[in-house]
Amino acid sequence: MKRRGLLLSIITLLLISPRVWAAGNDSTSHIRSYDSGSLIQSDGSLWLWGYNQSVPTRVEGKPNVIKTFSNIINEGDLVFTLQDHSAWYVPRNNISESVKFVPLEGLQNLAAVSSLNDHVLALTNEGSIFLADQLDNRNISSPFQTLSGIDEVADIVSYYEERPDYEERWIFLKKDGSVWKNTTALQGFEPISPLKDITAIAKNIALKKDGTVWTWPKEFDKNAAPSETLAVSQIQALSGIKTIKANRYSNLAIDQQGRLWFWGATVTGALDNTTYHNTNIPVLLTGVQDVKDAFFVERSLLALTTAGNVYVASLDGEKLSSHVPFTLLVQNIQSIKAGPRHVIMQKANDALWGWGVNKHAQLGIGDYEFLYNTPVPVQKPILVRLNSTPVPLSNGVITRNGQAFIPLRSVFDQLGADITYDFNSKIAKMNQSKAGDHPVSLEINFKTSQTKVNGKSVELTNPPFMVNGIGYLPLRLISETLGAKVDWIQKEDTIVITTK
Incomplete structure (x- = not known):
């Protein structure tokens, strides 16, 4: 699967997917x-x-x-x-x-x-x-x-x-x-x-x-x-x-x-x-x-x-x-x-x-x-894996209201995306436009929660937020039909993102 498809899949995962999951309180302690x-x-x-x-x-x-x-x-x-x-x-x-x-x-x-x-x-x-x-x-x-x-x-x-x-x-x-x-x-x-x-x-x-x-x-x-x-x-x-x-x-x-x-x-x-x-x-x-x-x-x-x-x-x-x-x-x-x-x-x-x-x-x-x-x-220590490789996080996964949120930059950096953030407007932009891929863009206004994918507004059920300058987006379960799969391995306290 090309990077562009994976990138769009994860954006969809973060914004549109219908079912929300998070780390449960009954997870086994490690x-x-x-x-x-x-x-x-x-x-x-x-x-x-x-x-x-x-x-x-x-x-x-x-x-x-x-x-x-x-x-x-x-x-x-x-x-x-x-x-x-x-x-x-x-x-x-x-x-x-x-x-x-x-x-x-x-x-x-x-x-x-x-x-x-x-x-x-x-x-x-x-x-x-x-x-x-x-x-x-x-x-x-x-x-x-x-x-x-x-x-x-x-x-x-x-x-x-x-x-x-x-x-x-x-x-x-x-x-x-x-x-x-x-x-x-x-x-x-x-x-x-x-x-x-x-x-x-x-x-x-x-x-x-x-x-x-x-x-x-x-x-x-x-x-x-x-x-x-x-x-x-x-x-x-x-x-x-x-x-x-x-x-x-x-x-x-x-x-x-x-x-x-x-x-x-x-x-x-x-x-x-x-x-x-x-x-x-x-x-x-x-x-x-x-x-x-x-x-x-x-x-x-x-x-x-x-x-x-x-x-x-x-x-x-x-x-x-x-x-x-x-x-x-x-x-x-x-x-x-x-x-x-x-x-x-x-x-x-x-x-x-x-x-x-x-x-x-x-x-x-x-x-x-x-x-x-x-x-x-204290928040649970949650590991994120992308295609079996641990994703280095600048800050750990945060759970709020029973849902998991991940730092925007940490995952998208692994996909080769360009990310910018305007401190005055509080707007983050992510762009993927490498040769051979169709452009994919994500824009998030952390003041208003307005989010755009490829220039089109997307309604968010759970708004993004910032903690100490780190932008967080909600993580949602993604259908296999979208080309990427996200699983919650409860016994390991791990989020696994895999591609076909």
Whole structure:
């Protein structure tokens, strides 16, 4: 079949065909793992969303992805490793830029990545630490170099010490349960001597094997002696603890009974008038029980229970009462991955849902609404194949009102069509006029939804739309008599366009 016939068939598919289909909610999940802005399918393919990608979009040329590490430097940043143990960095700090992939030279068998100020530290499965610098644009500079003086590391965390200027502080949990810290810059290391048999660290707190929690100062008087940094003390109110969490301002602990404890800062005001109110004594939060996991998100506290319920409480106010109300947010959740301002949750049926700030499409639902106060479903990762070949998409397939929409340019580019777009008039034009073919043209006005095929107006039941400058058209089932066939392979979440 000639290109002209296929092109006209797909235009007909998009505009005229009588029956509409889309990805059903009962499609089999192929998600092997996920993070706050990415997922890995069972075939090893990586899908990203956020910034230029408003829904999960397949990454081309990077098969066999094994693991992801998110929010390394900026929210949305990603590091991932391949089956060959190589590591790659994806900076996502500029919404106007397309996705870039930077090889992290010198890194193999990556276990964790952390950044602070001018440095990025990487931990390998063998327990070695590697160091790289951050560039002026807050991206990672490669290659990584071995950081000498510290080894057999199981985990790393970082924070700023105030003395009164901010100083970069790195904490290392070794495999033998000891805890170490850097001295000057990253030139020397010393043990935090009283700490032994430690199983977890979070900022300036540590969890001991016996369930006790220990801490050391991170704020000092300007006349404080350096030795005060090692003034470790037990947090007496906490015992039988199994999990600790911390962000820059606050801390959480979950005990063996599934009770949730909080200490640190609550918040009042906004922007330049933001004030943090600190409480050093842990408060038992009685409004939620049987807690499995907990998270700080923006100015909220989320708790996931063993029953799969997610509850939310506000951190607004001068003090957090032990009786702070927790509101049921969603049910049937098996796990949560949190970004600084949003969460992605996986339900018992493996479907992903998002909640929180969506300014940069962090929730992967196909729009840039700033905030969602109720959970919304992340769009399914849908593959498009043209004659058995995957079609590279600038943005993934979007489903709305039970119907599928595909990016105009992605498919027609594969057919050799010329595509133009006028930003002022919001009119897209597609032309195919190669030698030996009859001319085929498509014109779409995204302001009025008026659509013309070969100069003739076509009535659209489902109008096209634009998301972040990407034009979308509805995908319809095409009759075999038109010369091209489109199938929805539900068990594979795949749209297949084939020609005879």
